Amino acid sequence: MTKTEERILKVWQEVFGREDFGIDDDFFELGGNSLMAMRIYMKLSEEVAGLEIDDFFECLSVRAIAKKVDGKIEQ
Numbered sequence: 232m233t234k235t236e237e238r239i240l241k242v243w244q245e246v247f248g249r250e251d252f253g254i255d256d257d258f259f260e261l262g263g264n265s266l267m268a269m270r271i272y273m274k275l276s277e278e279v280a281g282l283e284i285d286d287f288f289e290c291l292s293v294r295a296i297a298k299k300v301d302g303k304i305e306q
Contacts, residue, residue: 254293
C-alpha cells in the first residue's frame with residue numbers, strides 16, 4: 232500500500248467508524264454518501280495534494296482516489 236493509500240484509508244475508517252474494508256472496496260457499497268464524502272474531503276484536502284471533491288464521485292475506492300491524486304502530483 233502506498234503512503235497516499237494508507238492516509239486515505241485511515242480517514243475512510245475514521246469517517247465510516249469501522250475498519251472491516253480494504254482499499255478496493257466501493258465507497259457507496261460501504262454505505263458512503265455525499266455528506267461522508269465531504270467529511271473525508273475536508274479531513275484530507277489539507278494533507279493530500281491534488282485532491283478534489285469530484286475525485287470521490289469519479290473514483291470510488293481508496294486505491295482509485297490515491298492513484299488519481301498521485302497522478303496529479305507527478306504531472
